[in-house]
Amino acid sequence: MEIRPILSALMRNRAGAILVALQIAITLAIVVNAVYVTQQRLVHIGRPSGMDDQNIFSFWVNTYEKDYDYLGMVNADMALLRQMPGVIDATPMSQMPLSGSGSSTQFYTQPDKKGEKSPANYYLTDDHAVQSLGVKLSAGKTFNASDVEYKPTQEQSWAPVAIISTGLAKALFKDEPALGKTFYDDIGNPIRVVGVIEHMQGSWVGWDKVDRVMLTPRLNPGGSTMYAIRTRPGEIDRVMADVEVALRKRDPNRVIATPIKKMSDMKLQSYAGDSLMAVTLSTVTGLVLVFSALGIFGLATFNVNTRTRQIGTRRAVGARKRDIVRYFMTENWLITSIGVLVGCCLALGAGFWLSTQYQLPRLDLYYLIGGVLGLWVVGQLAAWQPSRKAAKVSPAMATRTV
Amino acid sequence: MFSYYLRLALASFRRNPGLTALMIFAIALGIAVCMVTLTSYRAAAHNPAGERGAVLFAPSVDSWDPENSYDKDNKSLAPDLLTYRDAKALYASDIPDRKLITYRTGDIYTRPDKGMDPHYIPTRMTSRDFFGMFDVPFLYGGPWDGKADEGPEPVIVLSKEENKKAFGGENSVGKTLNWKGREFRIVGVLDAWEPMPKFFDVSNGAFHEMEGAYVPFAWGPILELGSHGNTNCWKTETINNFQDFLNSECIWFAAWVELRTSEKQRAYKAYMDNYVLDQKKHGRFPRPLNNYLYDVDGWLKRNKVVEDDNKAMLTLAFAFLAVCLVNTVGLLLAKFLNAAPIAGVRRALGASRRDIFWQHLTESGVVALAGGVVGGILGVLGIWALRAWYGRFVDEAARVLPFDGKNFLIVIAIAVTAGLLAGLYPAWRIGRAAPASYLKVQ
Numbered sequence: 001m002e003i004r005p006i007l008s009a010l011m012r013n014r015a016g017a018i019l020v021a022l023q024i025a026i027t028l029a030i031v032v033n034a035v036y037v038t039q040q041r042l043v044h045i046g047r048p049s050g051m052d053d054q055n056i057f058s059f060w061v062n063t064y065e066k067d068y069d070y071l072g073m074v075n076a077d078m079a080l081l082r083q084m085p086g087v088i089d090a091t092p093m094s095q096m097p098l099s100g101s102g103s104s105t106q107f108y109t110q111p112d113k114k115g116e117k118s119p120a121n122y123y124l125t126d127d128h129a130v131q132s133l134g135v136k137l138s139a140g141k142t143f144n145a146s147d148v149e150y151k152p153t154q155e156q157s158w159a160p161v162a163i164i165s166t167g168l169a170k171a172l173f174k175d176e177p178a179l180g181k182t183f184y185d186d187i188g189n190p191i192r193v194v195g196v197i198e199h200m201q202g203s204w205v206g207w208d209k210v211d212r213v214m215l216t217p218r219l220n221p222g223g224s225t226m227y228a229i230r231t232r233p234g235e236i237d238r239v240m241a242d243v244e245v246a247l248r249k250r251d252p253n254r255v256i257a258t259p260i261k262k263m264s265d266m267k268l269q270s271y272a273g274d275s276l277m278a279v280t281l282s283t284v285t286g287l288v289l290v291f292s293a294l295g296i297f298g299l300a301t302f303n304v305n306t307r308t309r310q311i312g313t314r315r316a317v318g319a320r321k322r323d324i325v326r327y328f329m330t331e332n333w334l335i336t337s338i339g340v341l342v343g344c345c346l347a348l349g350a351g352f353w354l355s356t357q358y359q360l361p362r363l364d365l366y367y368l369i370g371g372v373l374g375l376w377v378v379g380q381l382a383a384w385q386p387s388r389k390a391a392k393v394s395p396a397m398a399t400r401t402v
Numbered sequence: 403m404f405s406y407y408l409r410l411a412l413a414s415f416r417r418n419p420g421l422t423a424l425m426i427f428a429i430a431l432g433i434a435v436c437m438v439t440l441t442s443y444r445a446a447a448h449n450p451a452g453e454r455g456a457v458l459f460a461p462s463v464d465s466w467d468p469e470n471s472y473d474k475d476n477k478s479l480a481p482d483l484l485t486y487r488d489a490k491a492l493y494a495s496d497i498p499d500r501k502l503i504t505y506r507t508g509d510i511y512t513r514p515d516k517g518m519d520p521h522y523i524p525t526r527m528t529s530r531d532f533f534g535m536f537d538v539p540f541l542y543g544g545p546w547d548g549k550a551d552e553g554p555e556p557v558i559v560l561s562k563e564e565n566k567k568a569f570g571g572e573n574s575v576g577k578t579l580n581w582k583g584r585e586f587r588i589v590g591v592l593d594a595w596e597p598m599p600k601f602f603d604v605s606n607g608a609f610h611e612m613e614g615a616y617v618p619f620a621w622g623p624i625l626e627l628g629s630h631g632n633t634n635c636w637k638t639e640t641i642n643n644f645q646d647f648l649n650s651e652c653i654w655f656a657a658w659v660e661l662r663t664s665e666k667q668r669a670y671k672a673y674m675d676n677y678v679l680d681q682k683k684h685g686r687f688p689r690p691l692n693n694y695l696y697d698v699d700g701w702l703k704r705n706k707v708v709e710d711d712n713k714a715m716l717t718l719a720f721a722f723l724a725v726c727l728v729n730t731v732g733l734l735l736a737k738f739l740n741a742a743p744i745a746g747v748r749r750a751l752g753a754s755r756r757d758i759f760w761q762h763l764t765e766s767g768v769v770a771l772a773g774g775v776v777g778g779i780l781g782v783l784g785i786w787a788l789r790a791w792y793g794r795f796v797d798e799a800a801r802v803l804p805f806d807g808k809n810f811l812i813v814i815a816i817a818v819t820a821g822l823l824a825g826l827y828p829a830w831r832i833g834r835a836a837p838a839s840y841l842k843v844q
Contacts, residue, residue: 015831019732026725034718064510064520066583113638155642186638222628255510255520265795272796276788277711280439284722287431294424295729302736350721354714 006331009310013303017335020299024339024375027292029346032371033354034281036363041274041281049098050165050199050211052134053263055088056230057240058096060257061247063223070223071150073254077227080250082128084242086235091132093228094124094220095203097213099266102203107214109172109181111188118171120164121202122214125228129215130163130195132230138166139179140195147194147217158185159218163195167211191216205270228263236262292375293382300332300386311390312397321391328387329380336379340372347371403757407764414765418737425733426773429817432726433777437813438784438803439712439719445804446608446708450597451536455698457499457662458535459670460602461492462696462704463678465651467636468688480692482605482705483632486623486648489655491677493529497670498659500535503619504528505655506606506631511568511615512580518568524630525581526613527622533559533590535660536602541565543575543590546618550589554620558586564614565591579615582625586617598801601698602658604705606631609798629654651686671695723816727824730769734828738762742835749837762829763822770821774814781813 010017061077063070074092081090095102102121109115123129127143140163147161169178178193185191191214202213219225231239240260247256268275304311311324351363415422449455464472464480465488471477484492489503508524532538533545542565546557558579565574578585599608621627626644635652661667674693681687696704738745745758753761785803792799 015735015827016732019728019735023725023728023732026721026728030718030721030725037714060522062510062522064512153642156640187640255522257522268795272792273709273711276792277715280435280715281718284435284718287435288722288725291428291431291725291729294428295732298732298736354717357710357713360710360714 002327003330003334006327006334009307010331010334013306016299016302017338020295021335021339021342023292023295024336024379025343025346027288028340028343028371028375029350030288031285031374032347032367033351033363034285035371036351036367037354037360038278038281038285039367040361041278044205045271045274045278047201048199049201049267050135050197051097051201051263052230053098053267055233055236056133056228056263057236057260058093058099058226058228058263059260060224060226060255062255062257064255065253068223068254071219073251074219074225076250077247078126078128080246081227081229081243084239084246086231086239086242088134088230088232089128089131090227090229091125091128092219093129093226094122096226096228096263096266097121097123097133097200097202098205098263098270099203099261100205100270104202106186107168107172107191108184108186111184111190113186116172116174118168118212119209120168120212120214121204121207121210122216124218124220125215126217126219130197132228133200134230135200136198137163137195138198139177140193142195143215143217148219149217150219150221152221156185156187156189158189158191159216160190160192161194161217162191163197163215164193165197165200165211165213167199167209168214169193169196171209171212205267289378293378296332296336296379296382297386299335300328300383301389303331304328304386304390307390308393308397309400311393312395312400315393315395316398324391324393325387328390329383332379332383332387333376336376340375343375344368344372403760404764407761408768410761411765411768414737414741415768417741421733421737422769425730425737425769426776428726428729428733429770429773429821430777430780432723433774433813433817434780434784436716436719436723436816437778437781437809438788439715440812441781441785441803441806441809443708443712443716444806444809445802446599446712448599449699449702450599450601451698454535454537455601457660458698459659459661459667460696460698460701461657461659461670461674462694463488463492463674463687464689464692465653465687466689470636471689478692479704480694481634481653483634483653484655484657485651485653486655488677489657492657492659492674495659495670495673497661497666497673499662499666500531500660501658502529502532502535503655503657504532504602505622505629506603506613507622507627508613508630509582509627513568514578514580514585521567523564523614524611525615525617525627527617527619527627529619531660532616535658536597538595539593541591541593542573543588546589551618551620554618554624556584556586556621557589557618559590559592559616560588561592561612561614562594567614581615581617582627584625596801598804599702599707601702601707603631603656604702604707605656607798608702608705608707609801611797623648667695723820727820730773730821731824731827734766734769734825735831738828738832739835742832745832745835746837746839755833759829759833762832763825766821766825766829767818770818770824771814773821774817777817778810778813782810 078090081087104119104121106117106119108117126148127145130142149159172183173181178196182190182192200213201210204210244256347368354360355362451458462480465485466472466481472481473479493501493503505527507527508522510520511523512520529551530545530548541562550557565571574588574591577588596612600610633652633654637651639650641647641650661670678687678691678693789799789803
């Protein structure tokens with residue numbers, strides 16, 4: 001290969017080459033780290049919730065009149081909701097999964113805070129919860145209607161039975177089947193597992209224990225509750241409008257809190273920070289790649305234009321078109337390689353700095369390798385057209401003055 | 403001379419309109435990305451209390467679990483909220499110039515004459531000094547007086563929006579609203595007030611919506627109003643009623659004190675320490691003494707209102723701007739060298755190297771200014787698009803990405819500085835070129 005003459009030609013116009021190499025170096029550092037972080041956010045966002053989250057909506061129902069029959073209201077509302085067209089099922093809930101607002105407490109496998117322990121996100125609901133959330137049971141069954149209780153007082157207690165997620169079951173009982181087992185709260189109230197949910201996320205998507213969930217068959221105290229309603233696919237918008245009207249008509253003397261929220265929107269909201277990060281990073285990645293390609297293209301064009309006489313001379317003394325193309329492609333490959341080499345150091349440095357400074361995970365080396373290969377390809381593609389143009393220079397150029 | 407250089411620059415742009423547009427576009431894109439990330443960063447890094455932030459303090463005492471620190475990532479931190487008992491005790495001190503305790507609750511309000519749809523109003527339980535300490539503007543009336551805190555008297559202050567909903571925006575002072583089965587008399591209506599980040603209650607979200615009503619704190623225990631925000635507990639306690647809950651180690655209250663002199667600040671810190679040491683004698687505060695008194699700025703930092711993501715995005719945006727600038731340096735170099743014969747003629751006619759340098763630097767500056775303006779406009783469009791997208795499901799979208807004219811000026815300043823830096827080398831290079839060689843070929 002004719003590396004030496006290429007190098008000496010490069011040395012004569014260092015500035016341009018150095019600029020492009022520098023640009024490639026920074027590009028590599030940005031692209032590798034941005035793609036890595038984006039990838040992680042997308043994996044985080046893409047985790048399944050375990051629920052039919054696209055077809056569920058929910059809202060608060062508040063009572064405010066003294067001596068209002070809260071229990072009667074919930075029963076009458078549920079009876080009305082469950083027979084409405086387009087509704088698969090409905091259930092009262094103390095809070096909503098994926099909403100960012102929830103409650104959690106610690107549970108133990110033995111009384112007196114002994115044995116294995118785990119926190120769990122818990123929801124007060126009824127015997128229609130499994131169907132209304134669209135979760136799958138991997139063992140046991142849903143609650144009986146007779147399991148559902150109502151305690152208006154504040155004292156700490158739990159319904160004697162519960163449905164728990166596999167995440168919580170694994171944390172408490174390891175690999176043993178959880179069905180039928182008993183666990184305890186911190187003051188020793190026993191709770192028996194009657195069902196295990198295959199997978200379900202709780203309220204806080206940023207929590208590393210988001211998959212530890214417990215459903216307990218009891219109505220929310222305090223005269224206020226949420227209703228969660230699952231609709232047939234594609235009917236959620238219509239059902240949302242119908243439900244609001246129907247509930248207001250059934251009893252105007254309580255508050256149906258608007259806006260009624262879709263679970264899919266709560267999910268988007270919970271992941272808003274992550275998706276903003278993913279959008280920003282991938283936009284920057286795209287732009288920076290385009291800019292690097294432009295830079296390479298510009299330099300190659302510039303070099304070809306300033307060297308028409310040199311190219312003509314080479315063609316006149318016998319170089320084939322192929323050789324000219326190869327010359328410019330190699331030149332560009334060299335510049336890209338220098339940029340990539342510097343870029344590797346920059347990328348690793350930036351990755352390390354990001355991981356220490358912002359508690360992001362350390363850069364995965366596969367991304368660096370991918371970035372290097374990618375930039376080589378981009379560099380060669382960007383240099384292709386100017387090189388072809390160089391090959392078209394006629395040998396007669398050697399004899400012309402300008 | 404400068405205006406002559408400007409004319410030369412314009413002539414140069416007309417010679418290569420495509421290349422010029424490309425340079426402006428390169429800078430503009432880099433600036434636009436910076437503008438968007440800078441907007442979200444500056445919104446979070448803003449100190450809404452301004453200079454008063456240096457005399458307003460949030461006490462933080464470590465009442466947490468002996469076995470686990472409150473914050474797993476930063477074990478030295480004390481909790482960001484207080485228990486009821488500690489909040490009351492810290493409020494009891496006479497040292498502060500002004501003081502308040504507060505928490506967020508809410509419920510359904512109705513109008514006695516049924517002139518309003520019953521609806522939920524997020525409500526802040528607090529004390530009179532809240533309004534003075536935080537410079538809260540009033541549209542009608544004013545804060546309740548000091549003795550309303552103690553009684554407590556059934557008084558209420560409404561936000562501007564809530565007054566619009568309840569009374570169509572008219573002066574409602576003296577009218578009443580029903581809440582929790584009692585009649586509350588309106589003593590004041592706030593003007594528009596939305597300090598962001600919401601520094602006095604960051605634990606419930608630094609960009610969380612403002613409350614619609616403010617009620618004397620002492621009603622909380624009387625009406626048994628639980629927190630409609632974060633509540634954290636660590637201890638195994640039998641909680642059978644609201645009084646048990648108030649006496650528990652659960653944290654959901656915030657206190658703020660105004661301490662105008664450093665003596666008072668020291669005295670209050672000593673007061674906090676003495677209080678905790680005294681409580682230790684009664685078997686509370688099992689962790690080592692670990693108290694903090696944060697001013698507003700310190701409090702925002704302690705709560706990481708500027709998130710790591712904000713910083714990471716800003717860093718990447720500036721790295722991207724760097725790529726755009728390197729690109730611009732290359733384009734400027736190519737453009738200047740292309741026009742080297744013209745500079746050669748000017749040199750031959752008597753222009754000094756310095757003249758050529760300044761002429762070309764002026765040209766770079768004009769390109770950068772144009773890039774900055776276009777970039778700023780693109781940035782505003784970007785913010786607008788992001789807000790439209792996020793506004794569909796995130797209430798905070800507009801508060802996290804505010805339109806702020808200052809950001810526009812900042813990015814233009816960045817663009818011009820960066821453009822001049824980018825122009826330094828190409829301008830120097832062209833100034834150094836010997837005129838003779840260019841004249842000969844011509």
